[in-house]
Amino acid sequence: MKTMKILLTALLVCSFVQTAQAAGKKSAPKQINASEDIDTLGGNKDLMDMAGRIQSTSRSRIVQERIVDRRNKVEFGLSYGGIMGGDAYLRTQSIGFSMDYHITPRWSIGGRYYDFGSSLTPEGERIKKASEEAKANGGVANPFNVDTPQSAMMAVVNWYPIYGKTSFLDLGVTQFDLYLLAGGGSIxxxxxxxxxxxxxxxxxxxxxxHLSIRSEIRYQKYDDMPDRTVARSVDTAAATISIGWIL
Known part of the structure; x- marks a missing residue:
């Protein structure tokens, strides 16, 4: 009997040891990183590819879609500006009217009309006064002549190669275009x-x-004739700001 008890006790101890060893060999459950699981959509490659395509399409649509589609639109504008360069004796400003036909968002053609108002600069006033005083005193007066701009009309072509969007005073998204222009007419x-x-x-x-705001700076070239006999080439720069209405 004593021998039997010893054998049973030995069997129970061996069974317990084997069970413990088997349990220890089992690996602990893998820890799941919630953020990683979300980012990879649970490791589903098809879902990841689909999400990437949707995200790329959405980004492209946000960048490329224009708030104002100017295709086949007419825009009228009123402008105010000034002339830089040209005759050193004149200070010239302008009030203008414009009309642009937008063929596509990239191209437009239009017309400009400007009414000029000129006044003498301080140097011009000095030269004019000296000439008048010399003439009144019977001396030799240097001639003082200026050829003031009165008005101008021109046709222009506009090309809009750069387009973007920005937030204006947190009031909403504003669409803008940088453009180049060229044209000609008469002054x-x-x-x-x-x-x-x-x-x-x-x-x-x-x-x-419907509402637009433009700012332009243009190089202008023409010939004037201050002494009414010999023409001279005049190079000026015109800067304008305008407000427009799109039909």
Missing amino acids: ELSSGNTDLYTAGLGVGAWMSR
């Missing part, structure tokens, strides 16, 4: 009409489907 001077050529760049902000 009326005190001495008569002469050809006018222009080229420049500008930025247009389309505040809503």
